[in-house]
Amino acid sequence: MLDILLPILLFAALALAVIGAVRRLRLWRQGRPSPVPVMKGLLQVPRRYLVDLHHIVDRDKYISKTHVATAGGFVLAALMAIVVHGFGLDSAILAWVLLAATISMFVGSLFVAKRRSPPPQRLSKGPWMRLPKSLMAFSVGMFMVTLPTAGILPADAGGWLIALVLAAVVTWGLGEMFFGMTWGGPMKHAFAGALHLAWHRRPERFSDRKGGEHRSTGLKALDLEDSSKSLGVEKPTDFTWNQLLGFDACVQCGRCEAMCPAFAAGQPLNPKKLIQDMVIGMAGGTDGNYHGSPYPGKPVGEHGGSPNGPIVPREGRALVDAETLWSCTTCRACVEECPMMIEHVDAIVDMRRFLTLEHGNTPNKGAEVLDNLIATDNPGGFDPDSRLHWAADLNLPLMADKKEADVLLWLGDGVFDMRNQRTLRSLIKVLRAAGVDFAVLGNEERDSGDVARRLGDEATFQALAKRNIRTMSQYRFSRIVTCDPHSFHVLKNEYGELGTSEMPSSYEVYHHSTFINELVKAEQLTFKAWKGGSVTYHDPCYLGRYNGEYEAPRDVLRALGIEVQEMARSGYRSRCCGGGGGAPITDIPGKQRIPDMRMGDVRETGADTVAVGCPQCTAMLEGVVEPRADIKDIAELVADALLADAPAEKGASKGATQTERNVEEVTS
Amino acid sequence: MPPNAEASGAAGLSVAVLVSIGRHPLTARTRRADQDARAVEMALNMKGAAISLVHAGQHDSDHEEAIRGYLGMGIDEVRLLEQGPQSDVVPALTDALRDSSPQMVLTGTRAETGEASGMVPYLLAETLGWPVINGLAAVESVEKGVATVLQALPRGKRRRLRVRLPAIATVDTSAPAARQSAFGPARRGELDVQALASETDESLAQWQIQPARKRPKRLKVIKSSSARDRFKAAAAKSDGGGGQTLSDVTPEQGAEAIFKLLREEGVLR
Numbered sequence: 001m002l003d004i005l006l007p008i009l010l011f012a013a014l015a016l017a018v019i020g021a022v023r024r025l026r027l028w029r030q031g032r033p034s035p036v037p038v039m040k041g042l043l044q045v046p047r048r049y050l051v052d053l054h055h056i057v058d059r060d061k062y063i064s065k066t067h068v069a070t071a072g073g074f075v076l077a078a079l080m081a082i083v084v085h086g087f088g089l090d091s092a093i094l095a096w097v098l099l100a101a102t103i104s105m106f107v108g109s110l111f112v113a114k115r116r117s118p119p120p121q122r123l124s125k126g127p128w129m130r131l132p133k134s135l136m137a138f139s140v141g142m143f144m145v146t147l148p149t150a151g152i153l154p155a156d157a158g159g160w161l162i163a164l165v166l167a168a169v170v171t172w173g174l175g176e177m178f179f180g181m182t183w184g185g186p187m188k189h190a191f192a193g194a195l196h197l198a199w200h201r202r203p204e205r206f207s208d209r210k211g212g213e214h215r216s217t218g219l220k221a222l223d224l225e226d227s228s229k230s231l232g233v234e235k236p237t238d239f240t241w242n243q244l245l246g247f248d249a250c251v252q253c254g255r256c257e258a259m260c261p262a263f264a265a266g267q268p269l270n271p272k273k274l275i276q277d278m279v280i281g282m283a284g285g286t287d288g289n290y291h292g293s294p295y296p297g298k299p300v301g302e303h304g305g306s307p308n309g310p311i312v313p314r315e316g317r318a319l320v321d322a323e324t325l326w327s328c329t330t331c332r333a334c335v336e337e338c339p340m341m342i343e344h345v346d347a348i349v350d351m352r353r354f355l356t357l358e359h360g361n362t363p364n365k366g367a368e369v370l371d372n373l374i375a376t377d378n379p380g381g382f383d384p385d386s387r388l389h390w391a392a393d394l395n396l397p398l399m400a401d402k403k404e405a406d407v408l409l410w411l412g413d414g415v416f417d418m419r420n421q422r423t424l425r426s427l428i429k430v431l432r433a434a435g436v437d438f439a440v441l442g443n444e445e446r447d448s449g450d451v452a453r454r455l456g457d458e459a460t461f462q463a464l465a466k467r468n469i470r471t472m473s474q475y476r477f478s479r480i481v482t483c484d485p486h487s488f489h490v491l492k493n494e495y496g497e498l499g500t501s502e503m504p505s506s507y508e509v510y511h512h513s514t515f516i517n518e519l520v521k522a523e524q525l526t527f528k529a530w531k532g533g534s535v536t537y538h539d540p541c542y543l544g545r546y547n548g549e550y551e552a553p554r555d556v557l558r559a560l561g562i563e564v565q566e567m568a569r570s571g572y573r574s575r576c577c578g579g580g581g582g583a584p585i586t587d588i589p590g591k592q593r594i595p596d597m598r599m600g601d602v603r604e605t606g607a608d609t610v611a612v613g614c615p616q617c618t619a620m621l622e623g624v625v626e627p628r629a630d631i632k633d634i635a636e637l638v639a640d641a642l643l644a645d646a647p648a649e650k651g652a653s654k655g656a657t658q659t660e661r662n663v664e665e666v667t668s
Numbered sequence: 669m670p671p672n673a674e675a676s677g678a679a680g681l682s683v684a685v686l687v688s689i690g691r692h693p694l695t696a697r698t699r700r701a702d703q704d705a706r707a708v709e710m711a712l713n714m715k716g717a718a719i720s721l722v723h724a725g726q727h728d729s730d731h732e733e734a735i736r737g738y739l740g741m742g743i744d745e746v747r748l749l750e751q752g753p754q755s756d757v758v759p760a761l762t763d764a765l766r767d768s769s770p771q772m773v774l775t776g777t778r779a780e781t782g783e784a785s786g787m788v789p790y791l792l793a794e795t796l797g798w799p800v801i802n803g804l805a806a807v808e809s810v811e812k813g814v815a816t817v818l819q820a821l822p823r824g825k826r827r828r829l830r831v832r833l834p835a836i837a838t839v840d841t842s843a844p845a846a847r848q849s850a851f852g853p854a855r856r857g858e859l860d861v862q863a864l865a866s867e868t869d870e871s872l873a874q875w876q877i878q879p880a881r882k883r884p885k886r887l888k889v890i891k892s893s894s895a896r897d898r899f900k901a902a903a904a905k906s907d908g909g910g911g912q913t914l915s916d917v918t919p920e921q922g923a924e925a926i927f928k929l930l931r932e933e934g935v936l937r
């Protein structure tokens with residue numbers, strides 16, 4: 001009886017799966033067009049899956065091994081089942097292969113079940129709880145029905161009752177694995193995930209055989225030329241179709257949720273829920289069937305949307321609340337952690353673009369900061385002609401005078417901040433000690449546009465960027481050095497798209513830690529022995545995750561004789577300071593502050609000093625109440641450790657202290 | 669929420685807002701003028717009011733960008749009465765207001781560019797014969813052609829006034845701040861350019877205009893022992909010394925008092 005039933009079941013499930021796949025494809029194709037190499041992408045799926053995706057999954061060894069056994073077993077078992085049972089190929093060898101595959105899948109599913117008893121907070125429940133059982137049903141069912149084909153049992157073993165039970169089990173397994181894959185069951189992640197890998201919006205993220213860096217973190221420019229189009233993403237169908245496909249690939253593992261600083265701080269953001277909300281919007285409906293952690297403080301079931309309905313309405317509730325989008329610090333921890341390589345930050349900024357450019361609804365200080373950027377080229381609204389006031393005594397060489405230099409020192413908006421001025425002074429002391437030929441743009445420099453872009457104001461970003469590009473095109477320099485990772489990232493990764501053939505805008509940009517590291521390696525700097533206490537290092541998101549620079553700052557610290565006491569979350573898992581993405585400007589309230597949590601991480605290491613490499617991190621971490629570790633920029637640590645400088649400079653500084661003593665404040 | 673956000677009875681009210689080109693105090697870049705933008709904000713918060721924006725001035729790219737700042741607040745169209753440089757905009761505005769006959773005209777107290785005398789609303793009121801209210805803080809209600817409004821007085825005081833429409837009201841920084849100007853609507857909004865004959869301001873042409881210089885301020889030496897007194901002295905706003913509040917006086921007595929003050933100050937000789 002099973003001989004007749006099995007092929008019918010198999011092909012019925014496959015046919016339903018194909019129908020579901022077409023429906024799903026049509027859901028994705030509601031999005032805006034985005035050209036992809038269709039066949040080339042599909043051909044690359046195995047490599048992208050087995051190499052790039054596996055590297056990320058493998059950070060959790062338990063689930064990586066479990067997934068290899070289960071998924072590998074399933075793919076093999078499914079193929080063999082189609083051949084053996086579907087087409088009735090009576091081959092004992094293939095049947096034995098099928099048996100081995102189902103055993104592997106069964107063992108894997110045992111570990112899947114074990115992980116879910118009880119399920120950790122970050123995992124979704126609901127239909128996901130039945131997945132291990134479905135996996136077992138498929139593997140056990142397939143195993144049993146294959147025994148006769150392999151010649152272990154006679155074809156008519158058992159009775160019709162056992163055959164009926166087996167048929168039911170196999171139907172369950174097939175239903176979950178084939179039918180559920182394209183009709184929105186938990187197995188959807190396999191189908192959508194594979195196609196997502198094929199047609200990913202950032203194919204640069206995937207490695208190739210040649211090796212090298214494969215990173216793609218710069219936001220994509222918005223086309224501002226066409227004035228009839230609405231800017232940014234208002235409704236789910238405003239995403240590109242492959243973005244929608246990416247959302248659909250989410251496996252709800254919650255690794256993003258576990259890493260998200262805003263979620264941990266109790267701000268109303270959960271990257272996993274956000275992606276699920278996009279899926280809900282794409283298909284239409286409410287979030288009532290979502291079974292993971294909610295946005296902190298926002299109960300599940302109150303939000304819903306449709307493909308052509310607004311995501312964030314002007315008034316009232318729809319799919320997502322605006323404050324959810326504004327809670328993100330764009331730290332990219334979720335993207336780094338996502339085993340499906342979904343681009344959360346792109347989606348958030350796309351939606352922010354609509355809120356800022358079309359609604360004019362940037363919360364809290366957002367509007368003021370953007371107005372300042374438009375009117376004064378800096379977020380604080382300071383006089384742009386006072387950019388160099390902090391360095392009145394430093395006699396900084398100006399590009400306008402020199403026209404060319406080896407290094408263009410990009411100062412950033414930290415010039416207006418008294419704390420950052422100390423860092424800048426230290427950096428200049430270091431550069432001078434190493435005899436670097438550098439110059440600054442001075443009053444010609446403008447904000448890099450980072451904050452404007454993260455706040456969604458693409459127009460202001462492009463205006464600032466284009467003017468900066470024009471300014472820099474007048475001068476000759478071989479590289480840019482900056483102590484601000486945000487400027488570093490924008491100059492390095494986001495200006496390139498905005499250049500023209502007359503004004504190319506691809507620069508060689510160095511973060512000061514990388515540059516100092518080169519100076520140290522070239523033995524242009526000599527240090528005295530480190531006498532301070534223990535030191536930990538905080539990786540800035542825009543240096544580490546965005547640009548992969550984890551080692552240079554640590555090398556510099558090592559060169560100073562410092563042994564870095566690493567925090568539990570460091571390197572690519574470094575926790576954000578809370579200062580990125582305009583988060584301090586939009587300032588969405590939570591239960592605790594992100595920098596306080598980060599300082600808690602520092603405290604656990606017992607370090608007296610935390611070395612940083614970013615003005616934002618410095619400001620955020622120094623905002624934590626005492627007692628806490630001291631915050632020192634790498635440039636400051638290096639400058640303090642410099643061996644006695646050239647005698648000329650020493651004399652000058654002596655003179656300066658003398659004059660200071662000659663003039664005293666009259667207090668009587 | 670400011671009371672004018674719920675201004676009742678504003679439905680069907682036609683409001684004209686006169687907008688000018690602003691100028692950033694530090695960088696002198698053109699932008700929407702702050703007070704005019706507040707006037708637009710106030711108009712936008714009158715539920716159901718039909719709003720029309722009018723600008724009289726030149727039509728060039730720099731000015732257009734500033735005008736688009738108002739469009740970005742969610743306005744579909746600005747009427748641009750094209751005028752030559754250095755022309756007197758009052759006649760053009762008078763004609764335009766007479767033709768469109770709005771019930772209420774809102775504008776900033778003074779412009780950020782040009783003469784910036786703050787006289788435009790008064791001159792318009794004089795020629796049109798309409799009342800003027802300065803320092804409008806909120807429009808509370810409009811009923812049967814009479815508006816109840818709050819007027820801002822110095823040091824946070826408010827005065828409730830009833831005014832028969834049509835009227836002109838000026839808005840200063842005590843009005844609610846203007847909403848953010850969004851790039852998308854600003855770009856899509858339309859400029860209805862109307863070339864009009866312009867009257868050159870003869871006296872303005874003869875003036876010599878130069879940037880204002882910041883005058884040094886005399887430091888006030890506070891001689892007091894306690895920190896509290898020094899803090900109070902530093903934080904206190906100057907009272908302005910003289911001046912008096914007149915209430916329940918006849919118009920003649922009031923005019924007499926104003927006349928006396930102008931004479932004392934040397935405005936009238």
